[in-house]
Amino acid sequence: MSLFQISWIVSCLVLLLLAMAIGKQTTNRLLGILIDGRGRYSLTHFQIVVWTLVILSSAIGVLIADGFNPTNFGFSPQLLGLMGISAGSAVLATSVKGSKDAPGSTANVARAGTFTLSDNTTTTITPHFAQIWLEEEGDQADKVVDITKYQNFIFTLVVVGFYVTIAWNTGGLPVLPDNVVWLVGISHAGYVGAKVPNKT
Numbered sequence: 438m439s440l441f442q443i444s445w446i447v448s449c450l451v452l453l454l455l456a457m458a459i460g461k462q463t464t465n466r467l468l469g470i471l472i473d474g475r476g477r478y479s480l481t482h483f484q485i486v487v488w489t490l491v492i493l494s495s496a497i498g499v500l501i502a503d504g505f506n507p508t509n510f511g512f513s514p515q516l517l518g519l520m521g522i523s524a525g526s527a528v529l530a531t532s533v534k535g536s537k538d539a540p541g542s543t544a545n546v547a548r549a550g551t552f553t554l555s556d557n558t559t560t561t562i563t564p565h566f567a568q569i570w571l572e573e574e575g576d577q578a579d580k581v582v583d584i585t586k587y588q589n590f591i592f593t594l595v596v597v598g599f600y601v602t603i604a605w606n607t608g609g610l611p612v613l614p615d616n617v618v619w620l621v622g623i624s625h626a627g628y629v630g631a632k633v634p635n636k637t
Contacts, residue, residue, distance in 0.1 A: 441608045445498030452490050468566065475538070476549025478568040480586050480628070481527045484593050488523050491597055492516070495604050502608070515613040519596070519621055526625035533632040537574075544635045547578030575636035585631035592624040 460469030470486055473479035496510070503509045512520075537544035547562055562579055570587040571579050596617060603611035 439502065439608055441498045441502035442605060443498075444501035445495050445604075448497040448501075449490055449494035452494055456486055456490070464564075466564070471566075471569075472564050473534070475534070475546065475573070476564055477547070477562070477573060478564055478566050480569045480590055481530045483569050483590070484523050485527050487593065487597055488520065491600060492520065495610060499609050510610075512610060513612040515615060515618050516610065518618045519613060522618070522622050522625050526629055529629045530632055533629065537635070545575050547573055547575075572636070577636070583631070585628045589624050589628040592621060596621055 456470045457467045460471070461467055463469050464472050466472070468478070471478050471482045473482055496512075499510060500507075534546075536542065537546050549562055549564055556576075560579075568579065570582055570590050572581050572583045573579075596613075599617065600611060600613065603613070
């Protein structure tokens with residue numbers, strides 16, 4: 438293994454342990470960093486945490502392997518675009534959620550705890566990892582897959598795998614193809630757009 442690969446693995450493990458410690462401290466769960474203000478596991482939180490772990494740890498690996506020489510260090514425009522899409526999607530998704538959580542909103546959002554259905558029956562919702570791809574509003578909350586969240590989740594895993602493979606084989610920060618960034622952007626647009634309508 439190269440110095441870059443070893444540094445990348447160690448950096449990623451340190452950042453992962455830090456994320457788990459933060460989650461444990463705040464929610465008493467090792468994956469608590471993935472839980473949002475509604476008390477649910479969040480796809481947005483998952484994506485931000487995963488991209489932070491992967492990109493930051495690989496950047497640290499590059500710096501260590503190059504002896505902290507900044508002249509050889511730089512993010513490609515595609516990688517910056519990918520990070521911008523993820524951050525922008527997170528801001529938009531959080532804004533939509535915030536408007537639906539605001540006092541006086543008619544949105545039927547599901548939070549951890551007791552959830553009243555439209556037929557006046559109640560159900561209890563507790564945080565679990567599958568909420569990352571499950572419906573989070575209306576009577577079908579936690580019962581059915583939200584296809585836009587599922588698709589966005591799968592795209593995230595595939596592109597992270599693509600990134601890791603290229604970075605591992607080239608020994609540095611990769612240059613991703615433009616069409617990959619476009620696909621991620623389209624996936625995120627569908628994910629955020631599907632959050633806008635209220636679901637009953």
